[in-house]
Amino acid sequence: MSKVVATWALVASSIFASISGAQQPTDGQPRFSSFSAAVDLYLDTFAQFHPSIAAGNGLHTHDDLLEDYSLNSISKETHWLHKSRQMFDSIPDADLSSDERVDRRIITGIIDGWLLDLNTVQTWKKNPMIYVASISDGLHDLMTMESAPAEVRMRHIQHKLRSIPRLIAQARHNVTNPPRVFIEQSVTMLQGVSDLLSHDLALAFADVSDKPLKVEMLHDAQIANGHVAKYARELTALIQKSSTKGYAIGTQSLEARYRAEELIDLPARQLLDIGTRELVKTQAQFAAIAHQIDPMKTPSDVWRSIEADHPLKGDLVPAARAVVTDLFEFIASHDLLRLPAREPVEVAPAPAYDIGMASMHSSPPLETHPVKSFYYITDAQEHWSTEQSNAWLERFNYPTLADVTAHEVAPGHYVHSLYMRQTRGKIRKIWIGLNPFPQPSSGQDGWAHYAEQMISDEGFHSDDPRYRLAQTAEALTRICRLIAGIQLHSEEWSVDDATKLFMEQAHLGQGAARHEAVRGTYDPTYGGYFLGKLAAFKLRQDYQNELGGEFRLATFHERVMTNGIAPWWAHRQLLMPGNVGTVLE
Numbered sequence: 001m002s003k004v005v006a007t008w009a010l011v012a013s014s015i016f017a018s019i020s021g022a023q024q025p026t027d028g029q030p031r032f033s034s035f036s037a038a039v040d041l042y043l044d045t046f047a048q049f050h051p052s053i054a055a056g057n058g059l060h061t062h063d064d065l066l067e068d069y070s071l072n073s074i075s076k077e078t079h080w081l082h083k084s085r086q087m088f089d090s091i092p093d094a095d096l097s098s099d100e101r102v103d104r105r106i107i108t109g110i111i112d113g114w115l116l117d118l119n120t121v122q123t124w125k126k127n128p129m130i131y132v133a134s135i136s137d138g139l140h141d142l143m144t145m146e147s148a149p150a151e152v153r154m155r156h157i158q159h160k161l162r163s164i165p166r167l168i169a170q171a172r173h174n175v176t177n178p179p180r181v182f183i184e185q186s187v188t189m190l191q192g193v194s195d196l197l198s199h200d201l202a203l204a205f206a207d208v209s210d211k212p213l214k215v216e217m218l219h220d221a222q223i224a225n226g227h228v229a230k231y232a233r234e235l236t237a238l239i240q241k242s243s244t245k246g247y248a249i250g251t252q253s254l255e256a257r258y259r260a261e262e263l264i265d266l267p268a269r270q271l272l273d274i275g276t277r278e279l280v281k282t283q284a285q286f287a288a289i290a291h292q293i294d295p296m297k298t299p300s301d302v303w304r305s306i307e308a309d310h311p312l313k314g315d316l317v318p319a320a321r322a323v324v325t326d327l328f329e330f331i332a333s334h335d336l337l338r339l340p341a342r343e344p345v346e347v348a349p350a351p352a353y354d355i356g357m358a359s360m361h362s363s364p365p366l367e368t369h370p371v372k373s374f375y376y377i378t379d380a381q382e383h384w385s386t387e388q389s390n391a392w393l394e395r396f397n398y399p400t401l402a403d404v405t406a407h408e409v410a411p412g413h414y415v416h417s418l419y420m421r422q423t424r425g426k427i428r429k430i431w432i433g434l435n436p437f438p439q440p441s442s443g444q445d446g447w448a449h450y451a452e453q454m455i456s457d458e459g460f461h462s463d464d465p466r467y468r469l470a471q472t473a474e475a476l477t478r479i480c481r482l483i484a485g486i487q488l489h490s491e492e493w494s495v496d497d498a499t500k501l502f503m504e505q506a507h508l509g510q511g512a513a514r515h516e517a518v519r520g521t522y523d524p525t526y527g528g529y530f531l532g533k534l535a536a537f538k539l540r541q542d543y544q545n546e547l548g549g550e551f552r553l554a555t556f557h558e559r560v561m562t563n564g565i566a567p568w569w570a571h572r573q574l575l576m577p578g579n580v581g582t583v584l585e
Contacts, residue, residue, distance in 0.1 A: 035091065035100045039426055042084055042107070049077045052138035057430040058364030060147050063156040066163035067134040069124050069170040078118050085111045098577055102570045103427040105263065109567070113260035120256075121249045124174055127522060128186035128235060131171040135164060135228070136193050140351070143196075143204035144361070145371040150208045154217050157201070161220040165227045172231070179246035181495060181521050183235050190232035192351070197225040200351055244494070247521040251490045257525050262442045263567040264531060264583060268486050271527070274584060275482040278534070279505060282475050286507075289469045303473060303507050306466050307394035313380040316396055320358075320377045321347045323402050327410040330460050337411060337557040340418045343370055345409055350376035357395060360408035362417035365429040365564075373417075375409050395512055399470030402461065403452050407474075411455065411557070412448030419561035428564025441525060443566045446532010449478055453533065475530075476506040477516065482527025484520045495521065535568035535583045536560070542572075542581055 044061060047054030051065040088104050088111075096104065117123050123130055138160050142153045178186075201221050208214055249257075251268050258264045258271070290299035297305070311319040324347060331337060343363065350359065358377050363370040377396075380389035396404070406412055423429045431444065452471055461467035480502050487493035493501075498517035502508045508516065520526060539560075544551040563574045568583050 035096055035104070036425060038087060038091070039103070039107070043426060043430070045080060045084075049073070049080075052134050052141070053431075055141040055145070055147075056137060056364065058147070058366030058368075059430075063142060063148075063153070064159035066138060066160045066167055067131075069131065069167065069174060071174075074118060074124065078115065081111050081115050081118070085115075099424050099574065102566070102573050103425055106566055106570055107427050109260045109263055113257060116253060116256050116260060121253055126175065126178055126246065127182045128171055128175050128178055129182060129189060129522060131167055131175075132186055132189040132193060134167060135160075136189065136196065139193075139196060139201070143201065144374060145363075145367075147367060147369075147371055150205055151210055151213060154205055154208065154210075154213055158217050158220050161197075161217070161224045164224040168227050168231045172234075177246070178238075178242065179521070180239055180242040180244050181247060181518055183239050183242055185518065185522070187232055187235050187239075190228055190235070194225055194228050194232070196351065197221045197228065245491075248489045248491045249524055251486075254486065254489045254524050258528075258531075261525060261567070262528055262531065263569040264442070266584065268490065271531070272483060272486050274534070275479050275486075275527070275530070278530070279476070279479045279483070282472060282479060283505065286469065286472045286476060289465050289472060292465050293469065300507055303469065306399060306469065307397045310390075310393040310397040311401075313384075313389045313393065316377050316379040316393065316401075317347055317349055319396075319398070319401060320375065320405060323405045324375070324409055326402070327406055327455070327460075330455065331411055331415075334458050335554050336455070336458060337415070337554045337561070339415065340421070342418050343373060345373050345375050345414055347375045347377065350378040358404050358408055360413040362414050364431075365417060365420040365423065366426065370421075373414060375405075375414070391509065391511060394509070397470070399461070399464075399467040400474070402467060403456075403471050403474050406452045406455050406460075407445075407448040410451075412451040413444070415451075416444075416447055416561050416565075419558065420564045422562050423564035428566045428570075431565065441528035442532030442535065442568060443564075443571065444532075445529045446536055446568065447560065449475075449529045449533040450536040453537075473507055475533075477502065477508065478527075478530040478533070480506045481516065481520065482530050484517060485524050485527045488517075488520045489524045531584060532568060536571075538583070538585065539568060539572055539575065542579075543575055546576060 043054070043059060047059045047062045048065065050067060051062040052067060054060075055063055085108060088108050091104065093101060139157060142157050142160075147153070148156075198221070202214070202218060205214060205217070255266075255268050258266070264271075287299045290297070290302040294302050294305075324345060328339070332339065358375070361374040361376065363373045378392075380392045384392070408414065420429050452474060456462075456468055456471040484493070484498040484501055487501075488495070488498055495514075495517045498520055499510070499513045502513035502516045503510060506513070506516075540556055543556060559575060560571055563571055566574070572579050572581065572583060
């Protein structure tokens with residue numbers, strides 16, 4: 001396959017004819033004998049434009065490519081997306097199954113989100129992080145996902161390494177005046193990529209016997225690392241000269257992203273009202289639980305005492321492993337769902353290039369053969385002072401560690417990914433984007449956030465109210481994300497204002513609150529966590545009302561997860577076809 005992504009016209013004349021089920025168009029518009037064939041072509045072409053995202057979804061046909069952000073490539077991608085939208089719109093409803101009609105609505109929303117990002121928001125002009133993520137994600141997947149023999153993946157890595165100078169040159173050309181917050185995050189990510197190239201890459205393939213191949217790959221990595229380090233220095237030099245503004249996408253674009261990605265067509269003001277209403281309610285719950293724990297202390301002081309009870313530096317990963325075991329035992333004993341056959345989850349320290357507290361890297365449902373699934377935990381770093389380490393580890397106090405692990409592993413992302421191996425078609429089997437790209441987060445992270453509260457509702461550690469307080473604290477953070485995202489991108493608030501919100505309303509320390517506020521600058525719709533949870537509970541109640549005495553909680557969970565990653569409008573249609581009830585209220 002050529003490394004130059006073809007225009008739609010070339011795709012129509014060459015790729016269409018090779019796709020099973022494709023029919024030659026008579027009017028310049030591609031047609032297919034099946035919806036699945038159209039989806040296959042869409043995903044293959046998407047993978048050419050975004051090979052790193054594709055690989056993370058188990059699509060490996062273009063693993064040797066690195067993203068191309070040249071103006072020519074962006075123009076071609078925009079043209080292709082418009083043609084794809086027309087193609088999916090042109091398929092008659094009568095030619096689609098009920099599931100496929102839902103899938104078409106999802107995929108056209110995703111296309112709208114990408115077009116919004118490329119044409120209107122133009123993240124590729126403002127945020128160096130998307131260029132750095134292409135490098136780190138692309139290399140990381142090839143290092144950790146054993147989707148092909150090690151030697152094959154090493155050759156793919158070499159191709160990517162040799163394209164890094166070109167990608168960095170495109171970043172220099174395209175991103176001319178980035179806001180300070182994007183520069184700072186990009187520099188941190190570049191430092192992680194440098195560690196990956198100089199240290200982690202050799203470790204990932206330490207057992208490969210082909211020494212000449214390893215020497216050659218590491219030589220390419222050394223050259224690439226020089227370009228990465230130089231770009232990091234250039235960005236660092238820009239920090240003091242850069243603006244603290246410029247990250248906001250505007251209220252109209254924010255509403256358009258929720259409408260496209262999440263199929264939530266509500267004005268920002270109404271979303272803000274929902275968030276404010278739930279914040280007041282959840283704050284009252286937090287205060288009541290804190291009073292139950294210690295009526296002589298303020299809710300914030302109670303929470304601070306709980307945060308102080310955390311694993312020591314170096315003990316965080318073993319503590320997380322123990323929580324994983326506890327959660328699986330609880331799920332089975334309380335009949336919350338029937339766990340499918342699964343491979344073990346490897347709980348491991350997060351690599352330097354994996355930004356964040358904790359993250360789940362599940363085997364993608366589209367992988368031909370399941371690969372190893374990693375639950376990464378970021379422990380306190382060796383060079384940190386005792387004060388710094390404790391401040392970090394407070395975020396992993398034992399009750400919060402359980403809540404985070406429920407979100408990431410069971411019954412959250414990891415278990416969700418197991419059920420998705422049974423999902424019909426491909427649209428709802430994929431994570432179509434990565435931040436700061438458009439992605440359907442309400443159906444992915446909304447489910448995981450629902451899972452946190454659901455296991456607490458069902459009695460996980462019900463004998464210890466600290467666990468319910470931690471779950472409520474996490475809920476407050478997610479509500480604040482919705483509010484912060486709206487206010488930041490309407491330009492009514494600064495990062496400092498958003499930081500204050502998280503400190504005062506979500507009871508976060510200054511460092512954690514700042515981290516949350518900064519995330520809102522490049523992840524405008526991270527309110528999808530909270531909106532997804534709210535929609536999940538509403539759908540559950542509506543579904544229970546419809547089934548009456550036949551409703552069974554485990555069956556609801558299994559059906560939702562088997563229906564894959566989807567906005568909650570889609571879940572509603574898949575569970576209750578033709579339902580006209582509202583997703584949120």
